Amino acid sequence: MSRVSIWVLPIVIFLIFHVANSEENEVRQALVQFMQKLSPGNATRGGQWGWNMSSDPCTSNWTGVVCNNQGLVRKIILEKANFIGVLDASSLCVTKALSVLSLKDNNITGLLSEDVALCKDLTHLYLSGNHFSGDLPESLSQLSNLKRFDISNNNFNGELPDMQKISGLISFLVQDNQLEGQIPEFDFSNLKEFNVSNNLFSGPIPDVKGHFMASSFLGDPNLCGEPLTACPPVPMVPTNPMKKSKKPSFQKVLLFSGYVVLGLIVVLFLVYKLLKREKSCEQKKQKPKNKAVPLEIPSSIPSTTTASSDYKDGRGNQTSEYSLTSVESGMAPPLVVLTSPLLMGLTFEQLLRAPAELLGRGKHGSLYKVLLEGGVNLVVKRMKNCGISRDDFKTRMKKIDQVKCQNVLPAIAFYCSRQEKLLVYEYQPNGNLFNLLHGSPNGQIFDWGSRLNVADSIAEALAFMHRELNEDGIGHGNLKSMNILFNMAMEPCISEYGIMEAENQEQSIVSPNIEIRNDSTSKGHAYGSFSGDVYAFGVILLELLTGKMVQENGFDLPSWVNSVVKEEWTVEVFDRALISEGASEERMVSLLQVALKCINASPTDRPAMSQVSLMIKSIKEEEESSISFDS
Template identity: 60%
Template sequence: MNRIPICVLPILIILIFPVSNSEEENVRRSLVQFMEKLSGGNMQHDPKWGWSNTSDPCNDTWAGVTCDSKSHTVKKIILDEFNLTGTLDAISLCSAQSLTVLSLNRNNISGLMPKEIGNCKHLTHLYLSGNKLSGDIPDSFSQLSNLKRLDISTNSFSGQVSGLSRISGLLSFLAENNQLSGTIPDFDFFNLEIFNVSNNNFSGPIPDVKGKFTVNSFLGNSELCGKPLSNSCPPSAPPPPPPSKTESKRSSKNGFLIYSGYIILALVVVLLVCLKLISKHEPKEEKIDSKEVITDISSKHSGTSGELKNTGNRSEYSITSAESGVASSSLVVLTSSLVNELRFDDLLRAPAELLGRGKHGSLYKVLLNDGVILTVKRIKHWGISNEDFKKRMERIDRVKHPKVLPPVAFYCPKQEKLLVYEYQPNGSLFKLLHGSQLGQAFDWGSRLSIATSIAETLAFMHQEFHEDGIAHGNLKSTNILFNRNMEPCISEYGLMVVENQDQSILSQIDSYKHNVLSRDNIYSTFKVDIYAFGVILLELLTGKLIQNNGFDLASWVHSVVREEWTVEVFDKALISEGASEERMVNLLQVALKCVHPSPNERPNVTQIAVMINAIKNEEERSISSEP
């Protein structure tokens, strides 16, 4: 029997088992089609150019293409000054779902900006300067949630750019030398590093740029006004003059019809109210889901303090004050433009939704009559005097940071405390990690940015409150909320102290027992914050829940790392995305330092912020060098 020569076996293996470390065939074909349209039908056929269906962008050489060395997927396309004269085909381009950088500066690309560009979900850098692109900026740009740098300068774009302000985390925006119009939206100028909209057709007042950008960023827009420009904005237009006699006669007939309609509508409302009052006197059974219970906060002056009464499946929340006789006298409104004239009676009358209960109290969503939505945190049995509580709240109110959610008011009878906050509509880090709300991909870059933001914010707060000894005390992913711009904000800062934590965090450490610890000396609240932040980092890296049934995330990570299976720790979504294993390991090392069993071995939060910033800067450098 003839034997197959050994030297032929590798060839057979390659033929039988196709090479997997290459970009998928349908992606290659789409990218070739993208280049055909981009070059205007004049695509080069030089083998050194690549960009053909018979070659691979990662295993062969394609001009301007850079691939990830591990996942072998296209990460960057940089084609600056290639004299490209065609159009931008975003449908074909975005088939390369791992693409993070697209740079087409200083070519002759024309046509409209396709709305399909919003499908390039992982784009972090988009450079289109010096082309002939025209038309409106599509609304789909706001779907590029990972975009950090955008340069559309020196084109012929027109229309408004309002949707771009919804991109959270944008670091630079260059749009000078276009024909853009409308008002300049309120970008996140606190985080923006580079901004220029000069030589356009913008009008109206310039938003507050936090003193970061000079007049050079706004020149060439004759109808712009306000700082930093020298021309101030005109006062708002006066009210229109009263109508003449002839106009009032003409409108009187219309007015009669309108008022008649109002009277009929009022009669209908009165009838409905009467029916509702009658129905209330009729006995009936109600079944309300405790997760969706809607409660009325009402005043009952016969009690002594706030209490939560459960009647069947219905929760009735009542707050009273026997000390003053008037409940509103105990509500302290802090410096907030949101609720300048808030009274306790307003809270009592407002409908409230029970959002959840925890070890330390309950959380309610309250809708005021003027449409303002607030969150009320109710804490029971907190071992701190009213005077100390007031001093703590007023001290926290004096320290302002844009990434810390401040209380807008508080109430402190004898047995419980109420904290009032502005409601944040975009949920928490916990829900984003484990609930995938808003339908957006939570990639490595976003997680690293959130870790950096939390660390920097916590470092600021620890420094400000070091002398006061006020740490967060209950830091966790459910207390990291996202504001309207999807920026992470730390909520409930300073509400808890170690004595009131019930050792919830300390119980996760195997090597220390509760009866051996001296909480006042060894475990300061600042060290507990460090441990809690380390757990948040582990959540970001692993995507795993922190269970209440004894699952110890820190111990599990330690055990996996100890067995040298470090890659098994990371969230599979990050692995499939092709996130840098080196930088994930670096962040994991920071997390493990934070959750060290010995508090004295944990770094302070300023050191942590520096370490995470270094990882983020390395990530930015690896994505793209600034052109």
């Protein structure tokens, strides 16, 4: 048996090597074909030009090619190279990891083919300053990871494809072409660069929310509206009732007969509907009237405090329409409406009667999506026994409301009685960090830069809240990836800040217990609460770096990371998607070191959130400097 194994092992190794080698040859051949189609006959080529079958694009440093740590082509930057051919997208996109393509300022002609959608990881596409022509391919809308798009100074025509659905687009430059039609409704709050000037666009300009000036739209004579001149009113075309018809009388008879027949059909149909409705009403009178199912939570259902992280996604839950009924009969305390224009004049009774949808139940409470009159969507969190007295809860909510932070979702109203507490938030439709990490919709890539931005925003927001609420000792108390929501601009927001005590936080995270000081001073209380937030934030950093869940089938993420790092296999902890992307190993290790400091078993040895925020900002600055240098 051992002899057989000795012979089989080399064969397996040979097959693996042969498959990998064949894939490399396929990519190399495709890139060579791509270059041949660009026709670089007049291009300036030095001794290290490459782009041939006898060398490797990564190890031989082909001109304009940048690879990641796995030897995959990540960027192709060939600007001002005097190319006179066409862009062969089908050959180019064989390189599956390609994220940046720049062919600026060449003499490339022809069409941009539909095959460009095969480059699914493409984030930057620069084709400006060439002689491309024809319609833009509809497949551009499939590049869901695209961030920057520049096709300015070409001869493209036709209408724009449906690119406004690409949520991460931050730069859209199509000026100096011959594009026509109306300008689509982009998410202008997310765009940092936008220019459609010197084309043939027509119609009203969408609401750019004041982000872009007239210079982005000049040279399109048929455009109107802000920030250009106002659109003229649409002229009404009057009809002349005195104008005599020139049709023969026979045609008039036929036309009149058709109208008569059509009118009879409509009358018969209306009679039928009225009879059917009358019969239905008689049946309803005979049967007892069924009341609408209320979103009334029976007192027998145990319900304690929880954050949204305790809830499932709601796919298996009922989504029928409810209406909140009064939790406590008799003299109910009023609904306290905080500073929000959404709820001006809203009463507790109106909130209870509003149609609602049960999003989920957890061990600490229930969560509902409520629809007010006028189409305003809210989220109502119902809690019991949250460990905070009624008076302390009121004081706490009002103090938190006084601290305004862009990346902390404020409660806009609350209700508090002896046994019931309701919190009202504005509904956020773009999901949470947990779902983005562990179940990304639409195949959207959550890349290293986006993860680092989330870490930076959350760290800065927590540091701000800890500083402003230091004297009161109010920490978050239940910080998890499911409590990081994304607003309309896909910016991360911390939800449910301060509604739980720090002691409860440690029960929901696999971690050493927080050592809460026994003194009754606010500083001692703040110490435990803030230290717990630091630990919870460290766990979120581990999720961002590893792509793994905190708890799954007995899996303990902090313990696993510590054990891998202890065995000096640090690279093994990182999410394979980040490795494939070519993310900087050095900066991922730096962020991992910050996370390990946060989850230190000793609360006294954990850094403050202000220190954590500064460390992450330093890593982010290094990342941005590196990107600028590479570009």
